[in-house]
Amino acid sequence: MKFKLKKSYMEDLKLFEYKSDMVGYGVLLVFLFIFPSWAGNYWTYNLTLAGIYCIAALGLNILTGYTGMISLGHAAFFAIGAYTVGYMTTILGHSFWIALPLAGFAAAFVGLSLVLPALRLSGIYLAIVTMGFGFIIDQVILEWPEVTGGANGLLINRPTLGPLSLNSDASYYYVVLVMVILFVLLTKNIVRTSMGRAFVAVRDSEVAAQSMGIPLAKVKTQAFTISGFYAGIAGGLFAPLINFIGPDNFTIIESINLIVMIIVGGLASIHGSIFGAIFITLLSEFIRVGKDALPAFLSQQVGFQGAVYGLIIMLFILFEPMGIYGRYLKIKYLFQVFPLYRKDTFRRERKFQKAQRTR
Amino acid sequence: MPLLEVTELSKKFGGVHALTMVNLQVEKGEVHALIGPNGAGKTTLFNCISGFYRPERGSAVFKGRDITRTAPHKIPRLGIARTFQNLELFRNATVLDNIMLGRYMHKRASFFSEALFLSKAKNQEVEARRRVEEVIDFLDLQPYRDRVIAQLPFGTQKCVELARALALDPELILLDEPAAGLNSEETRDLCFWIEDIKEDLEITVLLVEHNMRVVNEVADRVTALDFGAVIAHGTPEEVQQHPDVIQAYLGEDDGAAASA
Amino acid sequence: MDTNYIRRRYLIAWISDAIKPRRDIVMFWQLFTSGMALGCVYALIALGFVLIYKATEVINFAQGEFMMVGAFVAFSLIHFAHVPFWITVVLTLLIMAAFGVLLDRLVMRFLVGEPAFSLVMFTIGLALFLRSVAGMIWSTDTFAFPSPVSGEAIQLGSVAIAPGDMLVVGATALLVLLLYLFFRFTNLGIALQATSQNQFAAYLMGINVEGMFSVVWALSAMVAAVAGILLAPTLFLHKDMGFIGLKAFPAAVLGGFGSIPGAIVGGLIIGISENLAGGFLLPWVKDIFAYLVLIAVLIVRPEGLFGIHEKKKV
Numbered sequence: 001m002k003f004k005l006k007k008s009y010m011e012d013l014k015l016f017e018y019k020s021d022m023v024g025y026g027v028l029l030v031f032l033f034i035f036p037s038w039a040g041n042y043w044t045y046n047l048t049l050a051g052i053y054c055i056a057a058l059g060l061n062i063l064t065g066y067t068g069m070i071s072l073g074h075a076a077f078f079a080i081g082a083y084t085v086g087y088m089t090t091i092l093g094h095s096f097w098i099a100l101p102l103a104g105f106a107a108a109f110v111g112l113s114l115v116l117p118a119l120r121l122s123g124i125y126l127a128i129v130t131m132g133f134g135f136i137i138d139q140v141i142l143e144w145p146e147v148t149g150g151a152n153g154l155l156i157n158r159p160t161l162g163p164l165s166l167n168s169d170a171s172y173y174y175v176v177l178v179m180v181i182l183f184v185l186l187t188k189n190i191v192r193t194s195m196g197r198a199f200v201a202v203r204d205s206e207v208a209a210q211s212m213g214i215p216l217a218k219v220k221t222q223a224f225t226i227s228g229f230y231a232g233i234a235g236g237l238f239a240p241l242i243n244f245i246g247p248d249n250f251t252i253i254e255s256i257n258l259i260v261m262i263i264v265g266g267l268a269s270i271h272g273s274i275f276g277a278i279f280i281t282l283l284s285e286f287i288r289v290g291k292d293a294l295p296a297f298l299s300q301q302v303g304f305q306g307a308v309y310g311l312i313i314m315l316f317i318l319f320e321p322m323g324i325y326g327r328y329l330k331i332k333y334l335f336q337v338f339p340l341y342r343k344d345t346f347r348r349e350r351k352f353q354k355a356q357r358t359r
Numbered sequence: 360m361p362l363l364e365v366t367e368l369s370k371k372f373g374g375v376h377a378l379t380m381v382n383l384q385v386e387k388g389e390v391h392a393l394i395g396p397n398g399a400g401k402t403t404l405f406n407c408i409s410g411f412y413r414p415e416r417g418s419a420v421f422k423g424r425d426i427t428r429t430a431p432h433k434i435p436r437l438g439i440a441r442t443f444q445n446l447e448l449f450r451n452a453t454v455l456d457n458i459m460l461g462r463y464m465h466k467r468a469s470f471f472s473e474a475l476f477l478s479k480a481k482n483q484e485v486e487a488r489r490r491v492e493e494v495i496d497f498l499d500l501q502p503y504r505d506r507v508i509a510q511l512p513f514g515t516q517k518c519v520e521l522a523r524a525l526a527l528d529p530e531l532i533l534l535d536e537p538a539a540g541l542n543s544e545e546t547r548d549l550c551f552w553i554e555d556i557k558e559d560l561e562i563t564v565l566l567v568e569h570n571m572r573v574v575n576e577v578a579d580r581v582t583a584l585d586f587g588a589v590i591a592h593g594t595p596e597e598v599q600q601h602p603d604v605i606q607a608y609l610g611e612d613d614g615a616a617a618s619a
Numbered sequence: 620m621d622t623n624y625i626r627r628r629y630l631i632a633w634i635s636d637a638i639k640p641r642r643d644i645v646m647f648w649q650l651f652t653s654g655m656a657l658g659c660v661y662a663l664i665a666l667g668f669v670l671i672y673k674a675t676e677v678i679n680f681a682q683g684e685f686m687m688v689g690a691f692v693a694f695s696l697i698h699f700a701h702v703p704f705w706i707t708v709v710l711t712l713l714i715m716a717a718f719g720v721l722l723d724r725l726v727m728r729f730l731v732g733e734p735a736f737s738l739v740m741f742t743i744g745l746a747l748f749l750r751s752v753a754g755m756i757w758s759t760d761t762f763a764f765p766s767p768v769s770g771e772a773i774q775l776g777s778v779a780i781a782p783g784d785m786l787v788v789g790a791t792a793l794l795v796l797l798l799y800l801f802f803r804f805t806n807l808g809i810a811l812q813a814t815s816q817n818q819f820a821a822y823l824m825g826i827n828v829e830g831m832f833s834v835v836w837a838l839s840a841m842v843a844a845v846a847g848i849l850l851a852p853t854l855f856l857h858k859d860m861g862f863i864g865l866k867a868f869p870a871a872v873l874g875g876f877g878s879i880p881g882a883i884v885g886g887l888i889i890g891i892s893e894n895l896a897g898g899f900l901l902p903w904v905k906d907i908f909a910y911l912v913l914i915a916v917l918i919v920r921p922e923g924l925f926g927i928h929e930k931k932k933v
């Protein structure tokens with residue numbers, strides 16, 4: 001078992017607890033930087049997409065995992081980001097680098113408008129209102145063709161950086177990679193300071209949070225705005241990646257997709273958001289590969305992918321509610337304490353029914 | 360001038376008069392106990408003081424400032440901390456995080472400073488941690504620092520809640536049945552802590568308690584409530600001798616006679 | 620500049636159009652009655668949500684898919700096995716009841732006490748799964764479901780009412796009456812009510828609480844099947860028809876999510892108001908009107924129209 005003797009409070013605030021962690025992340029970083037050079041365009045493109053979803057999943061995890069507010073309409077924020085970039089670059093002809101931050105702020109601003117109902121609602125009521133918000137934005141996209149191109153969609157070119165063209169998949173991959181690293185660090189800072197603790201407090205007990213002097217309205221507003229900002233930036237990066245956006249890219253299925261990422265990855269965890277985003281984005285590839293091993297009457301079916309997807313959600317919730325990251329922690333713990341592992345170390349607390357109707 | 364002065368406070372729930380014209384004075388530096396049978400309105404009074412309930416009439420004045428209509432999250436900023444009868448902890452967070460939340464309202468760093476983890480945020484974290492460690496030392500919570508609340512025994516959870524309230528650095532602390540559910544050893548510790556809170560930390564204590572031994576041990580003054588009204592106040596001995604208090608706890612004389 | 624000008628003209632025209640008093644009273648009643656039929660279907664799905672939520676605290680996002688499965692089961696019985704319509708209805712109800720019980724016994728039982736969020740996600744997964752499997756079994760084509768009633772539209776004054784709409788409203792009324800009698804006068808119904816109010820107390824009173832969960836899943840699958848059989852002839856039969864269930868959510872929430880009469884009224888309000896909005900305002904507003912109404916109501920009354928605001932005691 002490794003442990004570290006900490007001699008100042010600063011040591012608890014370090015990004016990497018052990019030297020070995022730093023080495024591990026360093027190796028990962030080097031791997032990610034050389035990835036496009038040997039993996040080819042196809043996988044580079046997919047990993048770029050996964051990176052974009054990482055940013056959105058991180059934002060959603062701040063809202064849902066940490067603050068406990070369910071959003072079933074997060075694709076709307078994603079859409080606002082994507083269309084802001086689309087409108088600014090394709091229709092108005094501005095630079096992508098101006099449009100991208102604006103995409104984040106636009107989504108954050110719309111997130112602010114959702115706060116009014118969100119402040120007074122919790123749990124399922126909020127989930128359904130956000131779902132409705134998703135439908136409304138979807139409809140607005142269709143009915144506002146001057147800005148969004150309506151049902152015809154918008155064509156968006158990859159940006160340039162000074163004299164550099166970011167037209168190739170590999171060059172755009174680096175843009176996204178840098179953004180992902182920045183957003184991971186930002187999220188880490190948010191969750192390790194008082195802001196992140198306040199989110200958790202609001203999630204666990206609103207009464208106690210108030211009696212700690214935490215203003216519920218302000219903290220919930222923060223969570224919604226930050227989460228919207230993340231999704232907006234992710235959407236803004238998404239649009240130039242796939243070159244074309246239309247209303248079909250931002251349906252409720254996309255919102256569910258984002259939630260599934262954080263559930264499968266692990267709620268209220270940065271690692272979880274990343275694992276989940278990568279796993280779900282690459283899932284269709286896995287299914288495509290795994291399909292050949294199955295008998296034709298199953299694998300040739302049209303709905304095969306949807307069925308597998310639904311099944312994965314159900315199985316995760318039944319057997320591994322803490323997600324991939326939870327499983328990873330358990331395995332790590334098993335090795336650390338090897339002969340002494342007890343099965344109920346990670347037993348979850350089951351709540352009595354009716355407990356969640358009021359928080 | 361008393362530290363906290365409650366004047367003619369009344370609160371109704373539908374047709375039930377939970378509190379009627381309650382008067383209460385808590386002097387600076389004392390330990391003041393509220394006693395009374397179940398349903399006497401003790402917790403309701405706490406909820407009115409800490410902003411969770413709006414009383415229909417009357418006022419609560421803290422340090423010369425009317426706090427009757429203050430939002431619950433502003434009350435701790437004025438210097439009043441509280442604990443809860445049925446533990447309100449952040450169950451999925453560690454003990455350390457729970458107590459660190461007590462320092463939330465003392466934060467000075469801005470959003471951007473925290474998001475970028477600038478030196479101001481860093482110093483704030485270290486400073487908060489230092490204060491939290493003092494509280495942890497005070498209540499002997501060192502072994503549980505990194506444990507998640509849900510895994511801890513009940514007595515320790517109560518202790519964490521007290522620690523969290525102390526981390527707010529309040530002037531007045533409201534303890535709602537601090538000894539309920541504790542074993543005799545934990546109860547004894549609690550009595551010492553309350554003494555220390557009063558003597559060393561110079562925090563005024565207002566507590567609701569059913570355990571008369573605890574009340575006798577720690578309280579300087581006692582107020583007895585029954586059916587939402589004050590029936591007696593004074594020193595612990597005086598209140599316990601008071602005929603109305605005896606009647607409230609033991610029932611009507613003629614009722615006892617009839618059953619005999 | 621040009622687009623701005625056009626947009627402003629468009630907006631002004633739209634507003635003056637919207638506030639101009641309509642003399643088109645016939646159109647109003649026409650939309651009202653067809654909206655009522657649609658509202659009844661919403662109400663039935665919302666009823667299914669509420670039944671399950673009240674008893675087990677699961678918010679069943681697959682309720683729309685239950686409806687779709689029920690409709691397809693009935694369709695298969697009629698189309699492939701040539702079973703007469705009324706026997707089909709009975710058989711479908713039995714099959715769906717068995718489906719509900721099995722789902723509870725095999726899966727939902729193990730999720731009791733999980734956080735609400737996990738349960739929501741589970742039922743979303745279930746919905747995706749059912750939809751895909753239905754696509755595998757019944758293909759992704761759109762089918763025409765044979766209507767049990769036919770004939771001319773009935774003229775009521777100048778308003779024409781389709782017989783299919785009449786059937787939907789009548790059947791819903793009958794079903795609600797039966798449910799009312801069931802909850803009011805049968806032992807099982809009263810035991811279910813007790814379970815919904817306080818599981819622990821019901822358990823102490825000797826009620827088989829786990830059995831009640833199965834009953835509730837069966838009941839709500841049956842209500843969904845009725846909704847499916849009623850909706851399919853007036854709309855269409857397709858594996859994606861379960862999406863209508865998502866519109867029943869505003870209905871249930873509007874009614875306070877936990878109140879059966881609330882769900883019915885909520886369903887009717889949504890069905891009628893969105894039909895009117897589609898007819899009198901803009902056609903595309905129809906699809907999102909349910910949510911606009913919901914957001915507006917919740918801002919004013921966060922507990923819904925009929926809900927009781929539960930505040931935590933400390």
